[in-house]
Amino acid sequence: MNVVDFKVNDYVLIKNDDKIYQIEAIEKNIAYLKGLTYRFQTTSLISELTVAPTHLVEKAIKKVNEIIDRFKISSKSRDKHQMIYGTILHIDGDKEYLNSCMDLYKEMNIFANGIYLKESEIKEKIEELVLMLTPDIVVITGHDLYNGKGFKELSNYRNTKHFMDAVRMIRKHFNSESITIIVGACGSNFEALIASGANFSSSPKRINIHTYDPAVIAIKVATTSINQTVDFGQVLKYIENKKDAFGGIETKGKMKVLL
Structure with missing residues (x-):
C-alpha cells in the first residue's frame, strides 16, 4: 500500500x-x-x-462491547424509581470516547455532564466547572503515555502531571468524601494520582485501559448507597486488565434512597 x-x-x-x-x-x-x-x-x-484487517477491528470492538453488555445486564435490577443516583461530570481529552461514555451513562439512567477538553487545558477549567455543576463524581480522562524510562519521574508521562493538577484544583474545595474523583488514562502514574487526591486512578502496572473503564467505575459509585463502600471487586469484573489497570482507596457510594 x-x-x-x-x-x-x-x-x-x-x-x-x-x-x-x-x-x-x-x-x-x-x-x-x-x-x-x-x-x-x-x-x-x-x-x-x-x-x-476488518475482522481484527471487528473482533476488538466486539470484545469491549461484550464486557459493557455484561455490565449493563448486571445493573438492570436497580429500581430507579426508589433511588437518586450520584451525578457525574465527565471530562475527556477524546471526543469519540467521551460520546461513547455519555451514551453509556444515558442508557444506565445516570445523569452526567460531558465536556471535551485537551488534557493540558483541564486544570484551567476544572475549578469553574465543578463549582458551577456541583457533581458528586468527577471523571478526568483522555490519553496518557508512559515511556518506560522510570516509574517515579513525572516527565516520563505525557499527561499525568496535567491530571494531577486538575485533581488538586478540585481538592482545594472538596475532600475525597465530598466528591469522588476517577482519573487517568493508559499508563498513567497511579501512585502520583492517588497522592494528589484521586479516589480511583490508573494505571498501577502502567498498562493500557479501555475506553469505558473510568465510566464503569463512575457508574458503580453513582449507584452504590452513600452508606456503603463501593465494591471494587465487582467493578473489576468489567475491567479487562483488573487491578493492573485501575486501583483506588476505600470510597463510599453516592446513591440516596428515597423515603
Missing part, C-alpha cells in the same frame, strides 16, 4: 505491535495515532504501518 493511500480515521497496525490504532492526523511521513479501544496516543512512521 502506498503512503498516500493512508488517511485520517483509517485503522492500522504498527510493525511488531498487535494493537489496533486509528489515524488522527498525518504530517509528512509521520502518523499520529490513538488506540482503537485503549486510551493512549502515539506516533509512527507511515512506512511502519499496515492496514488493520
Whole structure:
C-alpha cells in the first residue's frame, strides 16, 4: 500500500505491535495515532504501518462491547424509581470516547455532564466547572503515555502531571468524601494520582485501559448507597486488565434512597 493511500480515521497496525490504532492526523511521513479501544496516543512512521484487517477491528470492538453488555445486564435490577443516583461530570481529552461514555451513562439512567477538553487545558477549567455543576463524581480522562524510562519521574508521562493538577484544583474545595474523583488514562502514574487526591486512578502496572473503564467505575459509585463502600471487586469484573489497570482507596457510594 502506498503512503498516500493512508488517511485520517483509517485503522492500522504498527510493525511488531498487535494493537489496533486509528489515524488522527498525518504530517509528512509521520502518523499520529490513538488506540482503537485503549486510551493512549502515539506516533509512527507511515512506512511502519499496515492496514488493520476488518475482522481484527471487528473482533476488538466486539470484545469491549461484550464486557459493557455484561455490565449493563448486571445493573438492570436497580429500581430507579426508589433511588437518586450520584451525578457525574465527565471530562475527556477524546471526543469519540467521551460520546461513547455519555451514551453509556444515558442508557444506565445516570445523569452526567460531558465536556471535551485537551488534557493540558483541564486544570484551567476544572475549578469553574465543578463549582458551577456541583457533581458528586468527577471523571478526568483522555490519553496518557508512559515511556518506560522510570516509574517515579513525572516527565516520563505525557499527561499525568496535567491530571494531577486538575485533581488538586478540585481538592482545594472538596475532600475525597465530598466528591469522588476517577482519573487517568493508559499508563498513567497511579501512585502520583492517588497522592494528589484521586479516589480511583490508573494505571498501577502502567498498562493500557479501555475506553469505558473510568465510566464503569463512575457508574458503580453513582449507584452504590452513600452508606456503603463501593465494591471494587465487582467493578473489576468489567475491567479487562483488573487491578493492573485501575486501583483506588476505600470510597463510599453516592446513591440516596428515597423515603
